[in-house]
Amino acid sequence: MPTMRTYADSGLYLIPLFPLIGALLWGLFGKKLGRTVVSWLAPGMVFLAASEATLAVLRLYRLGLKAEDPTFIGGWVGARLEQVLYTWIGVADLNLDLVLRVDPLTAVMLMVVCWVSFLIHVYSVGYMAHDEGYWRYFSQLNLFVFAMLVLVMGGNLPVLFIGWEGVGLCSYLLIGFWYQDQDKAQAGLKAFVVNRIGDLGFLVGMFALFGLFGTLDFGGLESAVQAVADVDRTIAGGLFAGYTVRGVLTFACIALFIGACGKSAQIPLHVWLPDAMAGPTPVSALIHASTMVTAGVYLCLRLNFLFSLAPTAMLVVAVVGGVTALFAATIALAQNDIKKVLAYSTVSQLGYMFLAVGVGAYGAAIFHLMTHAFFKACLFLGAGSVIHACSGEQDLRQMGGLHEKLPITFWTMALSTLAIMGFPLFSGFFSKDEILWLAFASPRGHWLLWLLGLLAAGLTAFYMWRLMLMTFSGETRGLDEHTRTRLSESPLSMAGPLLALAALAAVGGFVGMPAYLPGLSEWLGVPFVNYFAHWLDPQWVTAAAHPGASDLFAAAGGAADLALTAHGHAIEGGLMGSAVAVGLGGALLAFALYLRQPAALTYRVPKLPVVGGLYRTLLNKYWVDEVYGVCPVGAVRVLARFCARVLDDIVVDGLVTRVPPFMLRVTGSAVAWLQNGDVQRYLSFIACGLAILLYALLRGGGP
């Protein structure tokens, strides 16, 4: 298969431009424009961006078909749209363009980011209607969309990094949106600081790649990788002399993955995401569930041709992903805050995506990224609707019996819960199933990785139904009288996005139906194609064709479609069945324990002997925050105190308070003597200077 061709496209800048204009307008003039204008135009700007993005994807589709066979099944070879906006820096060997690029991978991200953002903007109009910082909120939300679009469209690592930091900034601002609340401001700070650790990894990885290949452009990196025939060759000279290309790549990929861990909240940098729930709920849905936190996965996929050549790095990714998936799912079992459950669920689902990346199932990773964006955004918005109705109450133990009062919220959340638990034919079923299957069957997979994913799937079904049952079934438990009487369904602006996302969560998975679904091809009478995977196939061509990644792709006959591995369909059917069974088992257990008395268990369990201890461990999130509080944070505090008390107070302040006044006195009096305003003195200095120079000239006989 040929690699994708690049076409110039002059309209790409419009996609991020609209949200940027919006952010500036609401930020500068929001108050003057008034709520009505902002309510219409803030989602409107995102709608324009989404429309432009859709048009760009259609252009991409048209250009990506072979001329002799313009059908999707037969002739799709992919393409890239590119727009160079500005030559940012072009000094010596560092050539940086501000360049936007759209290829099949970006296209998927664009569709998810733009349209989910649009729905959440609409939802926010209702949710934030009574907030004082209405304009500030929409300014920052528009700015976030802009930064996210720069992130996914950036054609080289530095531009991607601008977006990466931009979304981090917006995340910080929006987590601490209600900044008068000390805890919420603190949560924003925590997110920011933890992400800095990851960003250090990102930068180190970026520098390593530049040192190795001398370019940071994605296309340039791809060609550079293609030019390296033997990745185990030892590098002769330069920065990495003595190391093999594969070794340096492994280093760079792990460093970049640390960056991805920070942004996508993977162990050990997952601690910020649950705290980030301090922000408004639509923000949690948009930034901390469906878009920004997936940026780490996107980064790995964008650089798949590098990861494919570094099996060790991929193993690290897979293990971290798999462990995070299970670890976060266990914590979610015991949380009582509706948003905290969903937050840990997000961490767990992101773990699945990294698991997929780590075993080389790139298509499955982005597929799960997309379906997760649908159902998790829906779940968060549903939770927001519940919280809205309950006047800000977030404790599951206080809720209950809401399904009659909030029917739309209940049914949309129920559909999404079916999707996330992997109930057959719902979107999460297809994507999660593909990940589990490839974790088992990929040449870089392992049955242990599969087992981690499978256990997490069972736990997912359990904690999600626990959440649903505690929220919606039984009697209303807490909530004061006033709130109870006023319980009602949210306005249309909030219900509409819920319905749209629930529909996507339900049927969105069909675009990625596996080609080998038992009996399907026979029933249709034609060979069935996984459309989603087929769309993305051109993206993995570079990696698949590279001899250094032959172990990963050889089983697929050099083709990128990993689904054709040697294990055969019987095993796949069996794995699919076991995943469904485990999911149903988890769900049934939840029904058995929570359907009758949804909240009783949470009060009874802590008193049980062994289970109680386990429960407390989970409730306290394995005390990770406490451990971090002692080890890195405490140590840094001690160091900071040392710096402040000893270095700063004694050394620096001593120097600053004693030396400069002395220096200033000396220079001051010297200047005052030299520059006394006397013209004769000035002229004599000129004459002296000239005389010295002339003397040097004549003595040297012509210098």
Next chain:
Amino acid sequence: MSAHDLAALVPLVILTVTGALCLLLEVTGVPVGARKLAPRSHIVWCSELGLAATALVLLRLFARADQPALAFAGALRLDRFGLGLGLVVCVAAALAIPVAVGFLRSRDLDRGEYYATVVFAALGMIALALAADLVFLFVALETTSVAVYILAGIDRRSSRSPEAALKYFLNGAFASGILLFGVALCYGATRSTAIGALGPALRGGDGALLASAGLLLVLVGLGFKVAAAPFHMWAADAYDGAPAPASAFMATAVKAAAFAALIRVSVNAQIDAGSGWISAGWIIAVATMTVGNLAALAQRRVKRMLAYSSIAHAGYALGGVVAAIGGHTPALGAVGFYLLAYTLMTTGAFGVAAFFERADGAGCSHDEWAGAATRFPLVSLAMAIFLFSLAGVPPTAGFLAKLNLFACMIDGGFYWLAFVGVLNSLLSVYYYLRVLVFMYMRDPDPQLAGHGGAFVGAGLAIAALAVLLVGLLPGTMLDLAAQLRDVAPG
């Protein structure tokens, strides 16, 4: 007259006509259509339009000048280096005019003469940047100098302005004498006044020593204009004593044009990379930046601090010139870029000083600026941008210009020069940020007043935005600057 002569003439004629128009408009009074405008706004617009037209012509010539050409029998050389620095002069003049308006009105100096003088000075400077003949160079320099002496002394009723002008004039006359004597020696050695003739004469033969002495005197004369140590002492008194808007123009445009001439002469002399000229050059560069910075540390007046700061910046630029003379051609572009960045931020900073300056130089000290941020938040923000840029903090133009310049020194093999430059620029952070400490962290002084207005606001805003824009998106500017390399034939 050849096509090149005509081309060289166009910008000079435009400026002459513009200056004359400014004077005429002062005499004829306000045209009917402009009655509603503030008095003399039309003169400001007239001078700005003239400068804009000149800049456009220079840009056009710049685009076409891939082959340098001599005009007027070798008096002028149309090359990208000269044209580029001519553009910097236009930028300096175009920014210095609007930031002056508020101050001039408050002192009842808002007359056509001021604007005409600025335009005539710019005319001399552009001629100076293009000069390829020593006599023409001298005439251009005197045109510039006389205009600038007038600007320095324009506030006749103040006690400081005439003193500054007189000191500037006395020192300047001395330096002009030195330069003219050098020109005479050069003519004696080469029997030609062409700058290009210096190189061969220095190579050897009877007149080599004579030519060397002549070259030295010419360079000293020009070194005076860029305020290189030890010929810098006039600068502090002149920039501090002159009205702040005039200082804004003097400290930037004069420097850019004088640097152009200095570079043209020294590069044409084709000095050996290992010779004593280079050592003398970098000693002077180091002395200039260090003296400027040390003196700036102790200042209690913002304006005087800026005067010393401009000496320090001349030192950094001189370091780049030394690298260029030492054979590292990209340094020429780096110096050009540096002068542009320096022009933007220094015009802006002096512009803010002009905003606050009152009669007899009052309103320009740190103490008087205390708490300015609460009373004048936007002007203070602009000042913060200028000061951060002067200190070389990213993402400003000043940072990038310094980075580029020091990188060139290192590439050219002048490690110590770059090292001392970096140390000096660290030192400078102290006195730049000290101003911000006063502006942002002290209780406001109720006495503080400013003269705003649309022109002043626009001038400061454009300068501040340009500082940020060049810092954030430097690509185009760096590309243009990289083309400033053809100073000498061959």
